[in-house]
C-alpha cells in the first residue's frame with residue numbers, strides 16, 4: 001500500500017470515472033456531482049481512501065461517476081453498508097449518497113440509526129420531493145395534496161422535514177443547500193467533510209422531468225432573497241433583497257420583522273450552530289415557505305464521540321487489559337479434563 | 341435412552357449403599373422457568389464431562405419469558421445423556437426425572453422410562469399447584485405413578501431447613517432448591533460436588549451468604565440420598581473411551597463463535613459481526629462481543645437488514661464479514677444476500693434454525709430453512725450451503741464456510757439449529773499450532789495507469805478482492821448486472837445470460853473442492869439413510885443399532901448441501917431405497933429428487949423436537965421389510 005506522503009495535487013477531473021453520466025439533461029444531480037468533484041481535491045485525502053456508498057434511486061447512481069471506490073447497494077441500506085465499512089475501516093473517508101425516498105422511506109430506520117451513532121460519515125440526501133427513477137410517484141417529502149401517478153387525487157400523507165428528522169436523531173452536523181446555489185453547496189459539502197461525526201446535508205434538487213420547479217421559490221433569481229435565509233454562525237438572521245427583514249423570537253416562536261422602525265439587528269435571533277441543545281436548530285428546521293424564508297447553511301455543528309472511534313477504542317482497551325487474543329487460552333478458559 | 345445395566349451391584353468405597361454400574365444413563369431436570377433447571381442441568385453436564393463420560397444434552401426452554409409460575413407454559417427442562425461409550429443423542433427416554441412441581445411432572449412424565457426414577461418436590465403438590473397442572477387429585481396419592489420408582493422429597497422444606505441459620509428470606513432460601521435437587525442427583529449418580537462448589541464460589545463469591553446457602557443446600561441434597569432410607573442404591577457411569585487429548589464441554593453457539601474467531605486468526609482477517617438479537621442465535625453475538633481482544637468487532641444493528649448490509653460493507657473493506665440470525669431474520673436478510681452474490685463478496689450467513697413459519701416456535705428446533713437457504717432469493721442467486729451436525733461440529737463448519745467464501749468470493753450459508761445451538765458435548769481442544777493458515781490474496785496496487793478489472797476471474801472463477809485504500813484499484817460495485825471482466829453496469833441480453841451462468845458455475849465448481857461423501861455401513865444394498873444437520877446423532881445411532889441387529893442399512897450424513905458432494909448421485913444409485921429423515925416436510929428430499937431423480941422416502945417430523953432414535957429405527961425397519 002502506498003505510503004507516499006507528498007500527495008499529488010488532484011483536480012476535479014481526476015475524480016471523474018470513465019462512465020457516461022446518465023441523468024436526464026437538466027437534472028439537478030449534475031450540479032451536485034460537479035460541486036463534489038470540485039471540493040474533494042481540497043480535502044487532502046487520496047482518491048483510493050474515499051468510498052461513495054449509495055442505495056437506489058436517481059441520486060444513488062452517483063458512485064458510478066466517481067473515480068473512487070464505491071458501492072451502489074440496495075434500496076435504503078446505504079447508511080448500514082457505510083456503517084459496516086467505516087466501523088471496520090476507520091481510515092477511509094466515506095460518503096453516503098441518498099434521496100428522499102431511499103433515505104426517508106425505505107431506509108428511514110438506517111438513516112436514523114447512522115445519525116444517532118454519529119459514525120464519521122457524510123450523508124448527502126438529494127431531496128427532489130418525488131420518486132424519479134420509478135417515474136413519478138409521491139415521496140415522503142412531497143407536500144400534502146401533491147398529484148402524482150400514485151396519488152391522482154392528491155397525496156394525503158403528511159410530509160417529513162428531513163432536517164427535523166436528523167436533528168431529532170441527535171445529529172451532530174445538520175445542513176441544507178440548493179443544487180443551483182453552487183458556491184454555497186460547495187461550502188456546505190466541504191464543511192460536512194471536515195466535520196468529525198455523521199454529517200447530514202439535505203440538498204434541494206430539481207427533478208426537471210417529474211417534479212420540475214418544486215424548489216423554484218428558493219432558486220428563482222427574483223424571489224430567492226425573500227424565500228431563503230442564509231445561516232451564519234454568530235450572525236443575526238437577516239434576509240430580503242434589501243436585507244431589511246429578519247427573524248425574531250417571540251416566546252417560543254419565530255416571527256418575521258422589518259428592520260428599522262425601532263427594531264435593530266440586536267433584537268433578532270442570532271444563529272448558534274454550536275448550541276449544545278438542538279432546540280434552536282430544530283426551530284429553524286421547521287421554518288418553511290411560504291410562511292417563512294427557508295434557512296440554508298449549517299444548522300448544527302457540535303462535537304460528540306463517534307461510533308467508529310469508540311468501537312475501536314474498546315478493541316484497544318480489551319487488548320490492553322486482557323492481552324492480544326490467544327486461542328489456546330480462550331479454549332481452555334473453563335473446566336477441562338485430560339483423556340490419556 | 342433406556343438404562344443398560346452393566347455389572348452387578350457392589351459396595352462403593354465411600355458410600356454405605358451398593359453401587360450399580362451402568363453403561364449410560366439419561367437424567368432430566370424440569371421445573372418452573374424460575375427454578376434454575378438450566379443451571380442444574382449445566383452443572384450436572386459439566387460434572388459428568390469432567391468425570392470422563394461422553395455426553396449429549398438437550399435444554400428445552402419454555403416459549404414465554406415469564407409464564408405464570410407453576411403453569412405448564414412455564415416449564416423448563418434440561419436433559420443429559422451421559423455414557424461410558426460414545427453417544428450421539430441426548431437420549432430418547434429418561435432414566436431419572438426430577439420434577440420440581442406438578443406442571444413439570446405432567447408435561448415430562450411421558451418421557452420417563454417405565455420403572456425409572458422419579459424425584460418430585462412434594463411440597464409443590466398443593467391444591468394450587470395441582471390445579472395449575474390440571475390434576476384433579478394428587479398423582480402422589482393415587483395410582484398414576486405406579487409404574488415408576490417414586491421419591492417424593494420435601495425439597496422446599498428441607499432446603500429452607502438447610503439454610504435456616506443464614507437468616508435469608510424465604511424467597512432467597514427457596515432459590516437454593518435447585519442446588520438441593522442437584523445434590524440429590526449427584527449422590528444418585530455418585531458424582532463429585534467439587535466442580536459445582538467451584539462454580540458457586542466463582543458465581544456467588546461476592547455474596548458470601550448466598551454462596552454459603554447454595555453450598556449447604558447442595559450438601560443437604562447429597563446427604564439426603566446417602567443417609568435416608570429412601571434410596572436403596574447408587575449408580576455409576578464410568579469414563580468413556582475417548583481419543584486422547586484435552587477436553588472441555590462446548591455448546592453449539594459457543595463452538596460457532598470460537599470457530600469464527602479461529603477462522604479470523606487463520607486468515608489474518610479481522611472479524612466483523614453484524615447481528616440483531618433473535619432466539620436462538622443471540623448467544624453467538626453475546627459470545628463474540630466478549631472477545632474484542634481478538635480484533636472482533638460486533639455491531640448490534642438496528643434490524644436484520646442493517647446487520648447483513650453492514651457486514652457487506654465490512655466485507656468490501658476487507659473484513660471477515662459475518663451475520664447471524666434465525667429463520668425470520670434470515671428472510672429479512674435475503675435481499676442483502678442477493679447483493680453479496682451480485683457483488684461477489686465473501687460473507688457468512690449463519691442461520692440457527694427454529695420452528696416456523698413466521699415467529700413460529702422461537703425456542704424449539706426445526707430444519708425447515710434449507711430451501712430458504714438454497715432458493716430463498718429473487719433471481720438466479722446461487723449460494724453455497726453447509727450445515728453443522730452437532731454442537732462441536734459448528735467449530736469446524738464455520739471455518740470451512742469461510743474457506744469457501746474467500747476462495748470463491750461468495751456468501752456462504754451455515755445452517756445450525758436450536759437443538760445444536762443449545763446442546764452440548766465434549767470437545768477435544770484442537771492443537772492451535774497445527775492449524776494451517778487460510779490464505780487470502782488481495783490484489784496489489786496498480787501505479788502505472790493500467791486499468792483494473794474487478795470482474796476478471798481466476799481459475800476458480802473467483803473475482804479479485806480489491807480493498808479500498810489500494811492505489812490504482814478504484815472500482816465501483818453494486819446490485820445492477822455487471823459486465824463480465826470490467827464490472828461496469830450492463831443490461832445486454834447475452835451478457836446477462838453469461839453472468840447468470842457464470843455465477844452458477846462458480847458455485848457448482850465448489851463440488852470439486854470439498855471431500856467426497858462418505859458412507860458408513862454396506863457400500864451398496866437395500867437402504868441408505870441420508871441425513872443432514874442436527875439429525876446426525878439420531879440417524880447415526882439408529883443406523884448402527886439396525887446394523888447391529890443384522891439389518892442391511894447404510895448411513896450418509898451431508899455436510900455440504902449446495903453444491904452436493906460430487907459423488908453423491910453415484911452413491912444414491914447404489915441402494916434400492918433411500919430414506920431421508922428431516923425435521924421438515926421433506927426439503928432435502930425435494931432437492932435430492934430434483935437433482936438425482938431418486939425416489940427417496942421421507943421421515944418427517946415438525947413438533948419442535950429432535951428425532952428419537954427409535955422413530956428412525958422403526959422407519960428403517962419398515963423400509964427393510
Ligand code: SF4
Nearest residue numbers: 024027058132207208
Ligand atoms: S428523473 Fe428526475 S431526478 Fe432522475 S435523473 Fe431525471 S431529472 Fe434527475
